[in-house]
Amino acid sequence: xxxxxxxxxxxxxxxxxxxxxxxxxxxxxxxxxxxxxxxxxxxxxxxxxxxxxxxxxxxxxxxxxxxxxxxxxxxxxxxxxxxxxxxxxxxxxxxxxxxxxxxxxxxxxxxxxxxxxxxxxxxxxxxxxxxxxxxxxxxxxxxxxxxxxxxxxxxxxxxxxxxxxxxxxxxxxxxxxxxxxxxxxxxxxxxxxxxxxxxxxxxxxxxxxxxxxxxxxxxxxx
Amino acid sequence: xxxxxxxxxxxxxxxxxxxxxxxxxxxxxxxxxxxxxxxxxxxxxxxxxxxxxxxxxxxxxxxxxxxxxxxxxxxxxxxx
Numbered sequence: 001x002x003x004x005x006x007x008x009x010x011x012x013x014x015x016x017x018x019x020x021x022x023x024x025x026x027x028x029x030x031x032x033x034x035x036x037x038x039x040x041x042x043x044x045x046x047x048x049x050x051x052x053x054x055x056x057x058x059x060x061x062x063x064x065x066x067x068x069x070x071x072x073x074x075x076x077x078x079x080x081x082x083x084x085x086x087x088x089x090x091x092x093x094x095x096x097x098x099x100x101x102x103x104x105x106x107x108x109x110x111x112x113x114x115x116x117x118x119x120x121x122x123x124x125x126x127x128x129x130x131x132x133x134x135x136x137x138x139x140x141x142x143x144x145x146x147x148x149x150x151x152x153x154x155x156x157x158x159x160x161x162x163x164x165x166x167x168x169x170x171x172x173x174x175x176x177x178x179x180x181x182x183x184x185x186x187x188x189x190x191x192x193x194x195x196x197x198x199x200x201x202x203x204x205x206x207x208x209x210x211x212x213x214x215x216x217x218x219x220x221x222x
Numbered sequence: 223x224x225x226x227x228x229x230x231x232x233x234x235x236x237x238x239x240x241x242x243x244x245x246x247x248x249x250x251x252x253x254x255x256x257x258x259x260x261x262x263x264x265x266x267x268x269x270x271x272x273x274x275x276x277x278x279x280x281x282x283x284x285x286x287x288x289x290x291x292x293x294x295x296x297x298x299x300x301x302x
Binding site for chain 2: 057058061062065093094100101103104105106107108148149150173
């Protein structure tokens with residue numbers, strides 16, 4: 001499997017994400033934001049966490065309008081797999097690939113800690129290696145993780161089983177405790193928590209490993 | 223000419239910063255302060271000469287970049 005990881009000025013989880021893909025058995029190419037074309041043969045594109053463009057204007061807004069994101073949107077619309085983590089999730093909502101928006105945390109504070117998530121659906125490449133409703137411990141590190149979405153879109157997310165992860169104890173005010181959502185074709189996932197920071201026993205429970213293992217398996221069996 | 227854009231959180235969208243400012247003002251003794259809403263003022267210098275063209279362009283900029291219309295509303299004023 002070949003994964004691409006986008007790199008913006010201010011990305012800071014790009015190498016961790018690349019590492020997580022590699023440890024799960026994928027080849028990885030880093031892609032600078034000024035590129036207009038994607039490398040050939042990509043199966044997955046990772047949009048990493050960080051503070052792209054210093055979070056100026058709104059988190060993810062400027063990155064979402066960068067040259068590479070036009071190719072990202074096309075890749076996604078052609079059925080490609082896309083994973084956006086933290087700032088990556090914010091970027092994906094700003095491009096319109098995922099519904100809703102990420103607002104400032106309800107408590108106005110930056111949150112950096114490990115939280116317990118519930119795997120809300122296992123029907124996706126990203127979550128297929130977990131058990132339904134399995135509780136996993138994954139770190140969060142964000143100031144704008146308060147997910148909000150219009151009532152009719154929330155209804156669609158629920159009806160179509162597109163809520164991937166929920167927080168057990170809501171840390172940021174997100175609507176319906178939502179930590180991560182899937183696109184309609186289930187191939188685009190955006191989430192605030194950082195599974196790429198939970199893949200090594202030295203760093204706490206490696207609950208992010210099945211996440212990347214599941215994703216890579218999709219392409220081995222295909 | 224110049225354009226002035228004001229971006230606000232839509233009505234009904236929780237504004238934790240505004241709430242914190244309101245609490246702080248109340249704590250300072252300004253007890254007549256009720257709800258506070260915080261927004262953004264963006265000023266653009268434009269080389270356009272026609273106000274209507276400028277208005278249309280800035281509106282497009284708001285839709286594409288300056289505001290996130292999922293949670294924010296905006297107003298555009300052209301200052302000649």
